[in-house]
Structure formats: C-alpha cells, structure tokens
Amino acid sequence: MDGFPAIAQALFLVAGISALVAAVVGYQDRPKVDPYSFEALERIHEQEELRNLEVEEPEEYDGVMCNCCHTVYSPRFPTCPECAKRRKC
Numbered sequence: 567m568d569g570f571p572a573i574a575q576a577l578f579l580v581a582g583i584s585a586l587v588a589a590v591v592g593y594q595d596r597p598k599v600d601p602y603s604f605e606a607l608e609r610i611h612e613q614e615e616l617r618n619l620e621v622e623e624p625e626e627y628d629g630v631m632c633n634c635c636h637t638v639y640s641p642r643f644p645t646c647p648e649c650a651k652r653r654k655c
Contacts, residue, residue: 632646632648632649632651634646634651635648635649637649
C-alpha cells in the first residue's frame with residue numbers, strides 16, 4: 567500500500583501533461599483568419615448585402631407559373647396542382 571500514492575501521483579502527472587499537450591495541439595490546429603484581410607471583409611460585405619436584399623413575397627403576385635407545365639396557380643400551394651412539381655423559389 568505504500569506504492570499506491572506514488573503510482574497515483576505519476577498517473578495524475580501523465581494525465582495533466584497529456585491534457586496540456588492536447589490543448590496546445592488543438593490551439594495550433596485552428597484556422598488562422600486575419601480579421602483585417604480583404605477576403606474576410608468581402609465575405610462580411612456579401613453577407614450584409616444578402617441580409618439587406620428586399621425580396622418580394624409570393625403573396626404580392628396573382629399567381630405562380632410552374633416551370634414544367636406552365637400552369638398558373640396560387641402561391642399558397644407549395645406544389646403545382648397539375649404536375650405536382652415543387653417550386654424552386
């Protein structure tokens with residue numbers, strides 16, 4: 567029983583070192599993104615443009631035309647009543 571605390575301390579030390587190594591490796595593997603790069607700025611600008619787009623709602627139209635059979639139907643329906651194809655918008 568005298569050797570048990572020494573073994574426990576050794577295992578605790580090994581577990582601590584492995585956790586530290588895993589944290590350092592995980593920190594180094596993350597992608598490095600420069601917040602001031604032109605690519606990041608362009609990506610943020612595109613996201614803002616998409617967010618600010620004004621999209622006309624389907625309720626403003628008299629009807630929706632099916633791309634397959636060219637039937638005009640109510641925009642309340644998700645599929646064409648004639649050919650049962652789903653709208654792409």
